[in-house]
Amino acid sequence: MEKVTIRDIARLAGVSKSTVSLVINNSARVDSATRRRVLAVIREHNYVPSATASALAKGRLPFIGMIVPGLTWRMVAPINFGVASVIERTPYEIILYTSTNDRDYGPVIERMLASGLSAGVVVISQDQAMKPLLDLHEHGVPVVLVNTLGSDFDLPSVEADNYEGAHGAVRHLLDLGHRRIASLAGPATYPCCQDRQRGYEDALSEAGVPLDPTLTPRSEFEPPKARELMRDLLGHPDRPTAVFAHNDVTAYAAMEAAADRGLRVPEDLSVVGFDDIPSSAHVKPALTTVSQPFEEMGAQAARMLLATISPGAEGQAAARVHLPTTLIVRDSTGPAPA
């Protein structure tokens, strides 16, 4: 099967290459009869313009990059999907890059720069050095971050409203009558965790519950550590009757700690998580948790990127967008014990 080119179509339709090109690109200045004729020939011969040739001629790249973290992360699927759903309505294609936990963004960025293929990139962010990303940005490749964990940067980003999410979760616990509420926190350096912690503290304060620093152990999101910290906490005579875990996996650890102490969830200890990863509907008891709008976050990031790379829109401000969360009440929370 010979490759059919614009020259073939031109010849077959009895017009010039220029005209065929104008038709392909929907230029208004083509006679409608001519256009129909050209389109007919195009269809008849299954002609497909070469994307590389047109990219070269136009000087515009039809690709946006997407950097996704490795296996560990349960939320990447829906974020991916959100990004894809908006990109697939545009002429852009997504080039997929993966970054693993154990290495720096460096190599991926190098590769992106080396191929020079991406008009922009959305990165599903991980706890890695942001520096290479800034380099990218400065090399003229706009980047937008999703679900930012890093802190020290000035890049557009979209994330869940961590403060409101946490606030609502703790409010839920307070409404159930809990007063001794622990906060099983993530790394203090993560802005998302800072926000979640503020949400926790403000909700407590607003309810007139005094803050007790011993009720905020930091597990750094390490399940074994979380389990141990929680087990300690549950050993105290004045133990908490509820815990707000800063992510679901940590919440699982809290439930295990309760089991270690022979405590029942939710009768003796209420547990609420954050993220709503898929397994949280399956654990026993099913986890009450704050659901992040991952798919919408991906879609929003894609939209922001498109807005900055579309011709005309120069150097937008580095907006940080916060999307609302939803509290999913399941079986791991209940009334405070009498």
Next chain:
Amino acid sequence: MEKVTIRDIARLAGVSKSTVSLVINNSARVDSATRRRVLAVIREHNYVPSATASALAKGRLPFIGMIVPGLTWRMVAPINFGVASVIERTPYEIILYTSTNDRDYGPVIERMLASGLSAGVVVISQDQAMKPLLDLHEHGVPVVLVNTLGSDFDLPSVEADNYEGAHGAVRHLLDLGHRRIASLAGPATYPCCQDRQRGYEDALSEAGVPLDPTLTPRSEFEPPKARELMRDLLGHPDRPTAVFAHNDVTAYAAMEAAADRGLRVPEDLSVVGFDDIPSSAHVKPALTTVSQPFEEMGAQAARMLLATISPGAEGQAAARVHLPTTLIVRDSTGPAPA
């Protein structure tokens, strides 16, 4: 920042564009002093050859497509990752396409064909019409399938060894003393389910346990239906003491059915699943299940694709590769009740 091209480098290094090109492409026939000089200039000016220009000139596309299904599928992340891990060691980039459950492959394939960008494509397969994929293949775009669900096709594919996996799972149950073992089967039209069912039957026969057709209800992988079927089965006086579920989600349903009947897992009913999706380590009791080597499956598919699109290798046979599974014994299986 002006875009630096091969012409700039040539001028700066005092050589011709041809020579620069030869250096870039690691041709042997360049004087080593010249090569060093050129490389120095390249580095100094941060020169990056335009991928589109070189693709155009070479007539070879540096992309391989990857079609992944929508949100529903827990195994796509590791498969993705396996594909990416091998592709990232090649000059190819991955273009990501998504297909959702509720629609046909048709539109994605059209898009791929329209962009004409992919030198080949690996598709993480779903229960969809295979026809468009065959079209793709016939349009000269090689495709390899991962984790095939469809049946009626003749495309290279890689999947887990479903027969051996099932056989081993049932063998495990037999070793624990079980004789009344149910098989909670998926759709009879899926080749993977046929293989799993054969593995189940052969293991039983080999142990001299007569087959009882009533012990193989078909749930079509619908959890509510699986739960109901299982509940019925557990209502019989001669109820099974173990069940081999054809996937993990169905296994969860079986555990719920046991709970519905006031039966304990594993004391009264042993449950083994298939897939080992992430949540299976978290459910209570943790699920014994057959782990599929998803990452390796992705890697293998990528290798097969590369082999067929690499220059020279024409029209390989449509191989079907089966990769070994691993039985993960956790807490949902135990000795048969006395």
Next chain:
DNA sequence: CTGAAAGCGCTTACAG
């Protein structure tokens, strides 16, 4: 409304 021509940034025979 349409065509001839130059150009996008590389690569690849072909000479030398």
Next chain:
DNA sequence: CTGAAAGCGCTTACAG
């Protein structure tokens, strides 16, 4: 070992 030239398949002023 190196260079001049033609070509990959499009697009885009520029004329007409």
